[in-house]
Amino acid sequence: MRKNRPWLYVLFWILISFLTLFPIYWLFVISVKPAVDLFSTPDILLKSFYWQNYIDVLNDRTLRGYMVNSLVISSGNALLCTTLGFLACYALSRFDMGGKESIFFWTITNRMAPPAVFLLPLFLLMTQVYKVGDFTLLDTRIGMILVYCTFNLPFAIWTLRPTVDGIPKELDEAAYVDGASAWKVITEVVFPLARPGLAVTLILTWVFAWNEYLLAATLTNFNARTLTTGLSEYVTTTGTEWGIMAAISVFTLIPALIVFGMVQKHIVAGLTFGAVKG
């Protein structure tokens, strides 16, 4: 019955896609409206385009700087977390270390911490403890890259573990018998096989870092400020500039869209988060 009616599925998915896309469409609608129009009764369809919000955003040198910061921080963090997570997973999967399963679970507890209260200790540690001479980690890109590890590194480890576990140990052993070093085994035997999982981990951690708001809002002032915090700067005492906020949001969405599009093919194969397939 079902095989003969693919159009039923198409119809169903058009409906679902409409629900999925509507809020995003609405974001776009708000971004091309002048501020005064926001307070009249809304129309579903767009009748005119007002591009000034986008022009304002593009001309804003500060926002361009925030964009660069966001790119550097999320890329650096995703690379760091995926690399460290991959090495950690190899250790957890291949070695028989005492308490390794406890360590595995402990890593994820770092992601469970309520973010709001960890802001203050991180602020204090970054200004007063983690410093070399006059250099402190506060408001630096490297500081944010390291801070984001608290939620992204555990995620990377938990996403990669099934991938690494799924690569047969016999392959490593054969390579060791042939006289390969551990480093060679990791980079030339395990790494190529883990690639789909690594790609997905890289992208998801990138997206999480790119989208983070609370930590960036508190731990940066200007030098390392990210695009998401730029959004909140338009919520002012004189009222929120929703149009500009929406335009920035659209700009925030585009890089994430591009990056995510690159791994569409792998995403299903790599998304296993702690579960063993089948």
Add this chain to the structure above:
Amino acid sequence: MHSNKLGWLLLAPTLLVLFFFGVLPFIYVVYVSFHQWNPFAVNPDMVFNWAENYRRVVFDAQFLASLGVTAAFVFFAVISELILGYLLAQAFMKDFPGKAIFRTIHTLPLIMAPIIVGSIWKLMTTPSIGIIPNLLDSWFGYNLNIGQSAIAAFITTVVMDIWHWTPLVTLTLIAALVSLPPDPFEQAQIDGAGKRQIFWHITLPMIRPAILATVFIRLMDALRTVDEVLMLTGGGPGSATRYVGVHIFKEVFPRTNYGYGSAISVIVLYLTIVVCWLLYVFLIAPRNKKG
């Protein structure tokens, strides 16, 4: 084949990073939680007050209410996401034109920043200027006002969470469904099993690990939701959507109640870990070993 030393060496960078940015801040939070400390009060010094903060937490009606609404929020959001995500994943198992495009569209909410999702939903639901209250009013004569109705605000946050995170569930379950071997299904059909029987006795047990893993990550992340809800409702009206993450935020920032906020955080973190640990130890880990 190699000594465990190498294993520890490979694990060392991870442990170091998590120690400096996860464990040390946590120890600091525990330390602060035993003090009375409000840096912007008349007396800005830290005063050691034993477990006074913890005693207050246990009798704090607002905190207990916040735990209650959080439990309801997490329950409704995660259950709906699971059922919806499963149905959508199943709908992707068939071949139909444009499948890849529909799947890409369906994953879009996943890549959006929580703070942006919160803003969009606020714009869509603000009474009189939002599109949703306007449509509901003209189509059904229903007056949606998330600034006044507690239940409307609650449902809106749940719907927002479902919109944002169902794609993740769908993707994880697609990953599980495509990796299922076809043999048991064919055998069951030959034996004359009905659809319902196949679902309960074959599909469900086989994708159980994936379902549990999804519940695990969704549970964990739903419990620490802050940005989206803070942006959408600010925890209101009253304290209808003051989920623990939001509650802690409001306790720490506007009121700068660090000692008390820290105590709540320690308790919330402890509860989260216990719930997730139980789920992991009894449901996820044993399965993985066998598989």
